[in-house]
Amino acid sequence: MKNYELLLREHNLKVTPQRIGILSVLGDMGHVSIEELFTIIRKDFYSISIATLYKNISFMMEVNLLKEVKVPNGKSKYEILKDEHSHMICKKCEKLEDVKVCLDSIVKNISEKSGYMFDDNSLVLSGICPTCQKGTV
Amino acid sequence: MKNYELLLREHNLKVTPQRIGILSVLGDMGHVSIEELFTIIRKDFYSISIATLYKNISFMMEVNLLKEVKVPNGKSKYEILKDEHSHMICKKCEKLEDVKVCLDSIVKNISEKSGYMFDDNSLVLSGICPTCQKGTV
């Protein structure tokens, strides 16, 4: 449980209960789609509007508080921005997990060859998670 | 210029002029969004329906003839499936380019640590391309 109020202020966003709610759900779940967020957050804010979610997710991405994770064959999920990391998705249970990967040397190498100046990357590995590998189905 | 007719047959899809048109555009452009495809292909097939594009893009992805590239901060683009490769996108001019990267050892390493069995990955590097670096704007 973090201090989401402070997090908002640090990013120059006004503090509202809805925003704290959004961040709490993201903090608890790690990655959430808009739909999922809407379902979950309505338990606490029954009359919250989906428009509020869209607007706030956009704002929070603009100020680099959130990041969008584009999931192969699925809807985008959002996460609170933290240290650079990559993702693994299980094609069976669709669980999305963070994974720490060092891409520095690869990125440096491509940068030198191509002349690009990179400042971001997104890597998603797709496969079957250990749990689903065991499953008989 | 390739033999798209053969490519369709190999994937057990019937050959139609529209499908050949779609593949020609993809072959020429490398990566295209649905919108772009619609605009371009209408030069040759004025009355083609956007529904036809959606249906065919789906079919072609199902049979592994096409692949979707999820672009950060942009619409998905589609490409003809070929050897494994990654992508670089310029945040300024939005050009999307292929790049050959060997992720084998990284993937192997994560697989061992996590227990996942991976069979696909998508890496997109974002930055500024050499041309846009020069530009004064």
Add this chain to the structure above:
DNA sequence: GTATTTGCAAATGATTTGCAGTGCT
């Protein structure tokens, strides 16, 4: 000849916008 594909129009789903009322600082 039969099954599939196409184009159209309508339906559905996702996201954005405008605005009146409310809440933050």
Add this chain to the structure above:
DNA sequence: AGCACTGCAAATCATTTGCAAATAC
């Protein structure tokens, strides 16, 4: 007090579906 945020409803944009006519094989 003043500006930003919220919720609602309507508008817009994206994608899917159903169906009759046309086409592939």
